[in-house]
Amino acid sequence: MPPSPSSFEVAIIGGGPAGLIAAEVLSRAGLVVIVYDRMPSVGRKLLMAGRGGLNLTHSEDFGRFVARYAEARPKLEPLIEAFRPEDLRAWCEGxxxxxxxxxxxxxxxxxxxxxxxxxxxxxRLDERGVRFALRHRWQGWDDEGRLIFTDAAGAPVQARPDATILALGGASWPRLGSDGTWADLLAQRGIAVSALRPANMGFLCPWSEIMRSRHEGEPLKRIALTFEGATVRGEAIVTRDGIEGGAVYALSARLRDAIAQDGSALLHIDLRPDLSHEALLKKLSLPRKGQSASTFLRKSAGLSPVGIALLREASPALPGEPGALARLIKAVPLRLTGTKSLDRAISSAGGVPFSELDEHLMLRRMPGVFVAGEMLDWEAPTGGYLLQATFVTGLAAARGVLARLRIPDAALTLKPPSATRQT
Known part of the structure; x- marks a missing residue:
């Protein structure tokens, strides 16, 4: 007779979305689940994301959706196929x-x-008997393979579960719990870890004092950003030392890598992407009638004060010829000289490469230890792609545990009975 699921104990280290979804899967299957977290409460980064509305996922075509994961797509696509955006919505509604x-x-x-x-x-997790060991900082493994923690009082705590899921997050916003210190612990066990880098972050640029003092915090709305042939529409915000915002985040991986290689990156900003060059040129060819340059640009080209200031950053003496002025408005050059710090980034790149894992996200060098969430080496733009991949990798790791312990999960579902898949 096979062992009862309740005879197995699983340790999940990290109480973010990946860890919690894994706890749900395993507790539904009847296993004993303990979630360890160094913070006094779980889900802190999820709550932070919720301040902006909690972008769970995206409704776009599935092929376009999975393409957002770039180099990680071949590994993530089958996991997302098993728990698609519509499944995440159904789970949420459940x-x-x-x-x-x-x-x-x-x-x-x-x-x-x-x-x-x-x-x-x-x-729900409480009803299913999931236990939480909070204020427990993970310290790695001892010589006998036991998990080692220190509790709130600094006292050592040991655990020897039947399987472990590591879901400690990346290294952005460390005050919320994910500080990236796990990278050294894994390296000590011979696990390769790609360097953690900021992702979906802002960038540094050398603003003039006028730009900093007058326009810090102002939005650049309805713009288009272009870098190396890739163009993104959206918004950005001028910060004291640079620029950030949704449109910037969408290009952040390309910009970050270019700065790492060349020391800087030249971004172009189209301040009026809704107007063709010809249409803009027609507006700029109208008589000025004694208007100042700023008034003329505001009335004829529809530019905001911060947009006009951005033009002057690129060209203090604005072109007088309408064609040259139109070209500048449609492609304002902005030299980015660095990235904002990792601890302020929305997410992080780098982590455990998929080459270190089997198809169930188990470490090849450490049987019984699985990795999920932002610890894995993948990145994606904002827009719901971050949370979707975090959920699906947590789900996949939990199902990997069930497969290793030979506990069937064919009847396991995270969807309410009434949920149906959209096609």
Whole structure:
């Protein structure tokens, strides 16, 4: 007779979305699950993401969706296929949190925040007997292979589970729990870890004092950014030392890598992407009638004060010839000289390469130890892609544990009975 699921104990280290979804899968299967986290509460980064509405996933075509993961697509696509964006929405709604699709195609809970979802989720886990060991900092393994923690008082705590899932996050926003110190612990066990780098972050550029003092915090709306042939429409924000925002994040991986290689990157900003060059040229060819340059640009080209200031950053003496001025407005050059720090990035790149893992996300060198979430070496733009991959890797790692312990999960589902897959 096979062993009962309740005879197995699984340790999940990290109480973010990847760890919590793994705990849900395993507890549904009847295993004893203990979630360890160094913080006093779990889901802190999820709550932080919820301040912006909690972008769960995206509603776009599946092929386009998985293409967002670039080099990691071959590894992530089958995992996402097993738990697609519509499945994540159904799971969320099964917790009593209805979702909606925004005008950009992004998916949000109707509550537009994370706290109701997290409360319902933790209540479900509590009902299923999931235990939480909070204020426990993971210290690696001892010589006998036991997990080592220190508790809130600094006292050592040991555990010898039947399987372990590592879901400690990346290294962005370390005050919320994911500080990246696990990289050294894995390296000590011979596990290769790609260097952790900022992702979906802002960039540094040498603003003039006028730009800093007058326009810090102002948005650049309805713009288009172009770098190395890739163009993204959206918005950005001028910061005291650079630029950030959704459109910037979409190009951040390319910009970051270019700066690492060349020391800087030249970004071009189209301040009026809704107007063709010809249409803009026609507006700029109208008589000025004694208007100042700023007034003329505001009235004829529809530029905001911060947009006009950006033009002057690139060309203090604005071109007088309408054609040259139109070309500048359609492609304002902005030299980026560095990235904002990793601890302020939305997410991080780098981590455990998929080559270190089997098809179940188990470390090849450490049987019984699985890795999920942002610890893995993948990155994606904002727009729901980050959370979707975090959920699916947590789910995949949990199912990997079930496969290793030979516990069937064929009947296991995270969807409510009424949920049906959209085609």
């Amino acid at each position: 917790l009593g949190q209805e979702t909606f699709v925004g005008s950009s195609g992004r998916v949000f809970p109707k509550a537009f925040k994370a706290s109701p979802l997290l409360r319902a989720w933790l209540a």
